[in-house]
Amino acid sequence: QVQLVESGGGVVQPGGSLRLSCAASGFTFSSYGMHWVRQAPGKGLEWVAFIRYDGSNKYYADSVKGRFTISRDNSKNTLYLQMNSLRAEDTAVYYCAMSLAGYYDILTGYYDYFDYWGQGTLVTVSS
């Protein structure tokens, strides 16, 4: 069965960096797009970033563009999120998420919802 396990969260000072990992199993990792979604304490869900199955396309939320980088290592079945220039407002639980039903339309793009989520890893940005 599909398993997504995040790691790498912790406490970091404003301006600092952190790299999150998401270890995937139970499916052919190299065939599916992957996402990061976050949730600040007591707040709603916020989509963060997406990477295509082969790493050739990436999309970011405006709130993290230029500071965060999504990447993947298909040989290790692992998704990453490199977070730089961290701010207090980046404090959140970070989830990796994906869908086995995702598909590409050559004309209009990639369509997928989130039927699998990890358990989340907490990032706290504080001095």
Add this chain to the structure above:
Amino acid sequence: AIWMTQSPSLLSASTGDRVTISCRMSQGISSYLAWYQQKPGKAPELLIYAASTLQSGVPSRFSGSGSGTDFTLTISCLQSEDFATYYCQQYYSFPRTFGQGTKVEIK
């Protein structure tokens, strides 16, 4: 970006009630809409995708409707385990966006 307006933000209801949550888009998204349920301290769980398709294992008291810009999640007969927060999410385009959430609490 596609903006989403989810309402209400808080819904007080009793077991057995029929409840409806609305999600309105700033532009048409065909049927590329999903609904999630989230309980405290847990990751969200998919309830409905393609606006009206029930995810496997989800009770039939949950239903979704709508297309274009206006969507609805209905719980036909609220059960105790349904008290949670619900989110809509569009997957028509990037950036993906979520509604603000609706907390369903016990009246």
